[in-house]
Amino acid sequence: MAVTFMCGFESAAALVDLGPGSGYVLAGTYAYSATQARTGTRSMRFNPASVANGSLQIAHVQDYFHFGLYVASLPSIDRCIAGNPIGGRLNVRLTSAGALAVYLNTTLIGTSSAAFASPGWHWVGIRQVTGTSVVFLQIDGVDEVSGTATITTDFYNVGFMNNEASAADIYMDDVIRDDAGFLAPSKVALLLPISDNARATLWTGGTGGTTNLYDAVNNTPPVGSATESDTTQIEHAGGAAGSTDAYDANLTTYSTAGVGSGDTVLAAQALIVWGEDISTGTKLLTYRIDSNPLFAGESSIDVSTSDGSGAVGTYGASPDYWNERRSAIKTTGLVIDTDITLGTSPVFHVVRPETASRVASVCFMGMYVAWTPYVAPPASGPPIQPKVYPQILVQ
Secondary structure (H helix, E strand, O other), X not given: OOEEEEEOOOOOOHHHHHOOOOOOEEEEOEEEEOOOOOOOOOEEEEOOOXXXXXXXXXXXXXXXXXXXXXXXXXXXXXXXXXXOOOOOOEEEEEOOOOOEEEEEOOEEEEEOOOOOOOOOEEEEEEEOOOEEEEEEEEEOOEEEEEEEEOOOOOXXXXXXXXXXXXOOEEEEEEEEEEOOOOOOOOEEEEEOEEEEEEEOOOEEEOOOOOOOHHHHOOOOOOOOOOOOOOOOOEEEOOOOOOOOEEEEEEEOOHHHHOOOOOOXXXXXXXXXXXXXXXXXXXXXXXXXXXXXXXXXXXXXXXXXXXXXXXXXXXXXXXOOOOEEEEOOOEOOOOOEOOOEOOOOOOEEEEEEOOOOOOOEEEEEEEEEEEEEOOOOOOOOOOOOOOOOOOOOOOO
């Protein structure tokens, strides 16, 4: 198995959480929520009114899609929460009884138990791969709906994309796609900078600070600004004598994020947001996770690419000229106590690999990690029966 996408909605910025140009787009009535979170500090809320929508539209990939689901308010009629009933798609509908009904187009495959009749987090896994007498829906790692379906087009949304005539209110968290099979209940956390590890002289805060640079790149959402400060962004002024000038930040430890010693780490991915102080000329940056574990990000990327070229503005404005980047997802070499030390910070490493004199800025750094918590197997063997001794009556 290999994770192909993960998101925990922790950055509170869609382009950071989902990635620019990735095929993942939020639409309709949605909002980041800090009041309901399955893991970390945030989830995504979809609460459209009747005949309205709110969804996460996702790239078309036939695989296994998972997410944490909290139902705060059931619809009065069935509403699709994954896919829609057209074009050979599997679609999953939340019923008024709190069950999930699985359909191929408009043909019912089966209905789950009413796991969502009462509010609470549950882990949902949906198969989007053609199969005969196979499981298409799991809830909390338990097979719920099996059947046969030929899926010609995979679904491209979760949440409420259709406009059924009922209000509804749900939260989603810990979204994971896997290309090979169902995942046991799993989690996603965002590890953020918590301290400076090392700093080349030309890396400073936005207004020249030389300590606590981490505090400018751990804001959720990012607060990069044209009116820069030591807490909005860090920058490299350019003009280095060589090409190895680096800033290193210590990230949240795995144990602080909630990963335990018996857990299985599934995937990791580095995230960064960068830009330029002036639009002329190129400004190159390289980033990677430098340790715990070591894995590549991107090398010698012009910070003006992917969101247009221009001097950075206020993050979230249109346009803001801040450019969100995500590394390839690392899925191997993540064994706890071999590749990863839970109580030690991963180190995020960003380098100015050139001697040009123009300013490059960074307003966010972090790393998503996905893992499956350990669950002890049930005890095996017959129960131990107590010995019974005959009573001797004394006359």
